[in-house]
Amino acid sequence: MGLVETVKRFFKRSTYVMTNQTLSQITDHPKVAVSSQEYQRIKDNQRYFSGSYPQIEYKDSNGRLTKRDFNHLPIGRTAAKKIASLVFNEQAEIKINDDEANTFINKTLKTDRFNKNFERYLESCLALGGLAMRPYVDNDKVRVAFIQAPVFLPLQSNTQDISNAVIVTKTTKVEGNKNKYYSLLEFHEWSDDKYTVTNELYKSDFSDKIGQRVALSELYEDLEETAELQGLSRPLFTYLKPPGMNNKDINSPLGLSIFDNAKTTIDFINTTYDEFMWEVKMGQRRVAVPTQMIKTEYNQDGEKVTVKREFETGHNVYEQFDSGLDEAIKITDLTTPIRADDYIKAINEGLALFEMQIGVSAGMFTFDGKSMKTATEIVSENSDTYQMRNSIVSLVEQSLKELIISMLELGKAYELYKGNIPDMDTISINLDDGVFTDRNAELDYWLKMVTAGFAPKVKAIEKTMNVTEDKAKKILQQIATETMSATNQVRSDEDIETYGE
Template sequence: MGIIETIKDIFKRGKYVMTTENLTKITDHPKIAVSEDEYNRIRENLNYFAGRFNKVVYKDSNGTVCKRDFNHLPLARTASKKIASLVFNEQAEIKVDDEKANEFIQEQFKNDRFLKNFERYLESCLALGGLAMRPYIDKDKVRISFVQAPVFLPLQSNTQDISSAAIVTKTIKAEGKKQKYYTLIELHEWKKDGHYTITNELYKSDNQKIVGSRVPLSEIYEDLEETVEVKNLSRPLFTYLKPSGMNNKDINSPLGLSIFDNAKTTIDFINTTYDEFMWEVKMGQRRVLVPAQLVKTEFDQRGDKVTVRREFEAGQNVYQQLDGGGIDNPVSITDLTTPIRSDDYIKAINEGLALFEMQIGVSAGMFSFDGKSMKTATEIVSENSDTYQMRNSIVSLVEHSLKELIVSMLELAKAYKLYNGNIPDMEDISINLDDGVFTDRNAELDYWIKVVTAGFGTHAMAIEKVLNVTPEEAMKIESEVHGHTLDEANSERDQTDIDIYGE
């Protein structure tokens, strides 16, 4: 179900208050706190991610201005996809300590195919610099809407997080033979009384590039209210996830940077080099000079028009005629083909890729290949690789964002009487993003066995770290393994602490 229908299901139609507001650009809205430069930067990132580049304009040998497609490598897409797959996949485990809350969340995630969808949208988050997730009510279910960077604009923020935001939805409607462009601005704000308010504004335009003038919601959304108040929320209804690192393009902006925002010049260099290489290959086809006397000339006269056709070998396009010579001074067939500088181009591209790897913060060799053998996971961890560090930074942000989403889902469900259990604290939610690509499980297990054997830790501690579960879940697993109750496990743990510290 699309976002239009889902909004209809959440809200009911209300009275429209006529205004005379007109907007040229979305950033002209008085409540939106995003500069035009930041908005343009996001749109530029989208062009890199989509591989949309201007055509190459050049003059041929006759002086005619020509255009051709720009040959490029999908570096932005490849980097975003590869890093997203390292951070998150469908094997991720999300659990809530509260059994009733966990059962509800698992059911909603399963119905919405959340894990599969989040893996895809994480790629967009890394490429465009941010991603918002907003739960909404769809009949008797809670679903998640993914709001990508170009249509998520902050209203208010602090140094830690975005507390209020605008979500933009665009719709095209045919009126006769003309297209009308509608823009719905959904404003999420906190009021002074602590209540959470969603305000909907609809704008209409004849020009796709202009937001237009404000019109009644009923023109598109018959059941949508202009203002809706949601009570008993502890946090915004949306959660905003952005890549790690400071926004050095605008230090006052709460929005995140794309993983390649500081590497665009390098991407341009690599693409330009690749384009020249491809063009040289195309222009480097075999060419020879052929004496005029070896070229067959035919004249085809039709009325006043005479057509001259020269032919050396049928189906060949590799020759050029050379006038001159003769029977007494013949000119031989000369090969004019120039060698393609493939080694130089490939070396330049690999140098660019190595620089690109350094700029986005991954280990050398992730996108380029130097002929060396691949390293094992243990070597990667022991060397504290750049890729491993970068992944850990993103993972911590993803885990926190998912916990916020779960809290918002449960609060929204409780507000609409779809859930009547407890709202868990953040620390009662465990997120396990399997890092088997990097972590040597056997080495980690051996380490914790030695820790427990030496008396420096408990079995529960080892279970918590090796299986990446909460302390409560670790105690429950320990009790099941030893075949005793949880109270007995706690008693044994207390005795172990006495033995270790001598208290």
């Protein structure tokens, strides 16, 4: 059976027979090759990214245990967003030497608003440690699904890339008056040029449990249990992760968040910021009130009753003390000035340490109120930020090329694309690093290289215009043709008669 038919049979009714397999977590599945510690690390990254912190418990002036929200800075989200915007933006361009493939891909990506979506999901990749992209067909159009780290787990991998993985899709369904939580496990396995997709459905009464395996038809009427695809040159999905070794688990193929090794610093910054905000809010006013202070009340029989005065609930302003004296007792104001300068200095020191730990240039997040570095100073070619960006860009370019190949192969399987499948070397990704690069300086550099005979013109065109080598050759040929034509136009009749055409 050909690739077209096997892909189209992917969504047919299953002949699945129910089993009694039950899973507490996705890592309990025998096929999943990720430890529970790695999975928990990803969930912890998600907490830092979203800024989900538990409430603070404290005792108020009456000694009652009280809770309040934890004030924090969105450091994880800010860092991921800023770096993602430096790596990729809507001005990014994808070019393929094959005109038919180039037209199909650019039209498809534009229709799917890929550039806008990818920049957004790149934040998730940097914050959570990875991102998978998988093309699919919807209404005769190829689209791209973004699969975030918490629902993408490897099955097997080699030293270069993840070739087998499971994708988890969560669905909630109301049955009676109770919510039922379904988890569809989509196993993608690649072996000897044969691509197999296996679907398993699990049902649970609890949102944080995978539950018991049930029939696919319970939720997906036309989903087939297993589909074998042949003729693909690579897995349907591509996996992108931040650069660097996973030092949390050196055997794990999953990537690290950009702030995985800076969580203690984030905790320090947030704790300091929370104390600062609380001190400002409460004014850190402290008033010493003797316990001898009472208010007098009378009962129905006219008898005097003494009742201790209590303070306003939720406030920690007042402190009781026993002076041991019966004479007039004074209320003493113990308020001290707010330590704004000390807190701000501590927060900035924490931010400077955070910059060093994630590998960006000093001054990218800190601001002392006196001077601010320009964008050119922060992202100059020799800066840490520029070097970090280059490392991420190389991985993004490779991942996008793999995605393009998969999109073309899937489009061809559904007969939406009838052209050739290009080689990756013919695909050019322009991520527009104009923020970092002085175009005039770059042009001057390559002009000097060509003039000195240290580089060919084709290389100079390739680098300055960010095109493929084949495209650069065509541009050079076009320049030579136009130059020859212009030269012929200004030659005199005597010159032509003397030297010929």
